[in-house]
Amino acid sequence: MPDTRLDTERIQAARRVVDPVYLDTPLYRCQALEPDLGCAVSVKLETANPVRSFKGRGTELIAAGLGSGYVVCASAGNLGQALAWSGRRRGLDVTVVAPRSAPAAKLDRIHALGARLELVDGDFDSARERASHIARRDGIRLVEDSLDVETCEGAATIGLEIVAQAPSADVVLIALGGGAMATGIGHVLKELAPGVEVVCVQPAGAPAMTLSYRARRVVTTESTTTIADGVAGRRPIPAVLDDLLQVADDAVLVEEASIVAGVRMLFEHAGLVVEPSGALGVAAILEDHARFAGRHVVTVVCGGNVDLDAHRRWVTPPS
Amino acid sequence: MPDTRLDTERIQAARRVVDPVYLDTPLYRCQALEPDLGCAVSVKLETANPVRSFKGRGTELIAAGLGSGYVVCASAGNLGQALAWSGRRRGLDVTVVAPRSAPAAKLDRIHALGARLELVDGDFDSARERASHIARRDGIRLVEDSLDVETCEGAATIGLEIVAQAPSADVVLIALGGGAMATGIGHVLKELAPGVEVVCVQPAGAPAMTLSYRARRVVTTESTTTIADGVAGRRPIPAVLDDLLQVADDAVLVEEASIVAGVRMLFEHAGLVVEPSGALGVAAILEDHARFAGRHVVTVVCGGNVDLDAHRRWVTPPS
Numbered sequence: 001m002p003d004t005r006l007d008t009e010r011i012q013a014a015r016r017v018v019d020p021v022y023l024d025t026p027l028y029r030c031q032a033l034e035p036d037l038g039c040a041v042s043v044k045l046e047t048a049n050p051v052r053s054f055k056g057r058g059t060e061l062i063a064a065g066l067g068s069g070y071v072v073c074a075s076a077g078n079l080g081q082a083l084a085w086s087g088r089r090r091g092l093d094v095t096v097v098a099p100r101s102a103p104a105a106k107l108d109r110i111h112a113l114g115a116r117l118e119l120v121d122g123d124f125d126s127a128r129e130r131a132s133h134i135a136r137r138d139g140i141r142l143v144e145d146s147l148d149v150e151t152c153e154g155a156a157t158i159g160l161e162i163v164a165q166a167p168s169a170d171v172v173l174i175a176l177g178g179g180a181m182a183t184g185i186g187h188v189l190k191e192l193a194p195g196v197e198v199v200c201v202q203p204a205g206a207p208a209m210t211l212s213y214r215a216r217r218v219v220t221t222e223s224t225t226t227i228a229d230g231v232a233g234r235r236p237i238p239a240v241l242d243d244l245l246q247v248a249d250d251a252v253l254v255e256e257a258s259i260v261a262g263v264r265m266l267f268e269h270a271g272l273v274v275e276p277s278g279a280l281g282v283a284a285i286l287e288d289h290a291r292f293a294g295r296h297v298v299t300v301v302c303g304g305n306v307d308l309d310a311h312r313r314w315v316t317p318p319s
Numbered sequence: 320m321p322d323t324r325l326d327t328e329r330i331q332a333a334r335r336v337v338d339p340v341y342l343d344t345p346l347y348r349c350q351a352l353e354p355d356l357g358c359a360v361s362v363k364l365e366t367a368n369p370v371r372s373f374k375g376r377g378t379e380l381i382a383a384g385l386g387s388g389y390v391v392c393a394s395a396g397n398l399g400q401a402l403a404w405s406g407r408r409r410g411l412d413v414t415v416v417a418p419r420s421a422p423a424a425k426l427d428r429i430h431a432l433g434a435r436l437e438l439v440d441g442d443f444d445s446a447r448e449r450a451s452h453i454a455r456r457d458g459i460r461l462v463e464d465s466l467d468v469e470t471c472e473g474a475a476t477i478g479l480e481i482v483a484q485a486p487s488a489d490v491v492l493i494a495l496g497g498g499a500m501a502t503g504i505g506h507v508l509k510e511l512a513p514g515v516e517v518v519c520v521q522p523a524g525a526p527a528m529t530l531s532y533r534a535r536r537v538v539t540t541e542s543t544t545t546i547a548d549g550v551a552g553r554r555p556i557p558a559v560l561d562d563l564l565q566v567a568d569d570a571v572l573v574e575e576a577s578i579v580a581g582v583r584m585l586f587e588h589a590g591l592v593v594e595p596s597g598a599l600g601v602a603a604i605l606e607d608h609a610r611f612a613g614r615h616v617v618t619v620v621c622g623g624n625v626d627l628d629a630h631r632r633w634v635t636p637p638s
Contacts, residue, residue: 020484021345021347023345024343025345026340026342026367027340028368028369028606029369029433030369031432033429045367047368048345048347048364049345049347050347050348050350109351112350112351165339227406267592268627271366271592271623271624271625272592273586273590273591273592304590305590306590317538
């Protein structure tokens with residue numbers, strides 16, 4: 001039984017709070033991917049909802065808990081979009097602080113959903129500092145992805161669904177950034193399906209949480225270099241690392257070229273438009289066929305917010 | 320109460336027979352589409368399953384009813400793929416007759432799913448003739464899309480879900496080809512949500528069923544000219560037309576340019592890879608903004624099996 005900050009009964013109860021549009025997402029075998037991947041592959045698809053990522057599961061819990069009022073979050077783009085969506089339904093006044101370099105597709109949608117958007121130079125961790133400053137200055141609630149347990153327990157509802165939809169799963173591949181999704185899904189799997197291997201996948205260009213997991217203590221990095229903007233953090237949160245150490249069986253790093261190949265394969269063979277973070281699982285299989293051969297692998301396709309020009313480059317076959 | 324060949328209790332019971340991977344598909348508002356369409360738009364997404372179209376709902380009913388044995392169908396590509404999938408699970412020996420001109424993506428998948436594939440010159444109605452010949456010659460079951468009530472009642476389970484998921488829907492847009500999906504969803508809506516307008520959409524280049532609906536008698540055409548291969552029939556089935564007359568409020572024809580624009584908009588603004596038949600609803604809104612303005616429109620995105628080269632052409636903005 002994992003000893004994390006998360007609680008399985010609360011996660012089960014969360015299903016009654018989260019808008020059904022974010023729940024019970026498709027999980028299905030993608031046999032067209034399998035000749036190239038050498039194992040049985042199922043996708044758990046988190047892109048077919050109003051914010052095109054899994055983040056709505058967590059922001060629904062946060063917004064339901066807050067009622068009306070003011071709230072601010074830092075976001076690489078997806079959390080902000082989801083908080084704007086959940087907040088708008090419930091009369092929350094939402095401010096999102098995001099890196100100026102975030103994909104325009106994400107920033108445009110945050111704006112369209114009615115949130116106040118503040119852009120900062122620098123990366124996600126710069127946005128975190130600025131959001132924290134705003135919260136202190138204005139005395140309003142700071143939503144912190146992965147630290148706020150609602151973000152983890154919201155993501156954890158994906159785990160409940162995987163257990164129900166894929167009883168034959170041997171491995172679940174989960175994108176690793178701040179750790180909300182990995183600790184959430186991992187907690188549920190370790191409690192309800194302990195035989196399933198939980199493998200986190202992070203870009204080699206943004207390895208802070210993976211390095212921390214391996215060192216069993218927080219390791220920060222100076223910078224990040226990855227197209228997977230959704231998982232590009234430098235400063236792991238200690239409490240989240242503690243949870244991750246309880247529930248993850250492994251954390252692996254993948255190269256940028258493999259992430260691009262994953263985006264392309266999901267488009268070509270599965271007809272799915274995914275952002276780079278959503279292709280990390282496929283990238284991990286591509287880099288280690290032997291590890292997954294003969295097993296049933298579920299990969300969580302966690303988001304689909306991409307700029308079209310970048311996506312077009314990624315899916316164009318290398319000449 | 321519609322007086323069709325379909326039965327709502329049987330449709331409800333079908334949910335217990337169809338593999339859950341085809342049921343309870345996403346239905347969600349796509350607000351990023353709305354500035355261009357001028358109305359509230361929700362998509363009912365039938366592409367995120369092992370055969371990337373809604374046809375699995377019907378083939379599951381057929382295969383469950385048959386048990387083992389031999390079966391043949393004509394298909395523009397999606398029914399064949401679905402019947403191959405359902406048949407393989409249950410030990411059915413499946414032959415699919417398809418036009419040689421069908422998208423390679425569809426033909427490749429039929430083959431990969433283990434069905435025998437026979438290609439014919441000519442169009443879908445030529446394939447129907449050939450499949451019928453094989454069935455008579457070999458004394459095996461001919462599966463006829465839209466005529467076999469399981470294909471309609473399978474598709475009708477989409478209607479049950481729309482009623483539950485979109486209680487605020489004013490209009491449902493349904494691609495019209497042979498009529499299985501239109502009569503299926505239409506039957507359920509007329510019985511359970513009679514205030515919802517049921518609008519069928521067909522390409523102007525393949526108008527036989529729409530012309531028949533308007534004339535209230537079967538009208539055949541000499542040829543078809545459309546990229547929407549999934550709905551390109553020339554010879555409506557009388558019994559299906561009788562049902563359609565009971566449940567459809569309207570049938571409209573759309574131009575090829577609008578279908579291409581629909582494929583492009585769904586890709587650009589919703590991140591969805593759809594085949595042309597899946598974009599017919601969006602095409603209908605594009606051609607008649609005034610009709611849908613201020614209403615909540617649900618459009619059934621019925622399939623996503625496209626050849627990549629063609630899709631790339633369609634989504635490249637006109638210069």
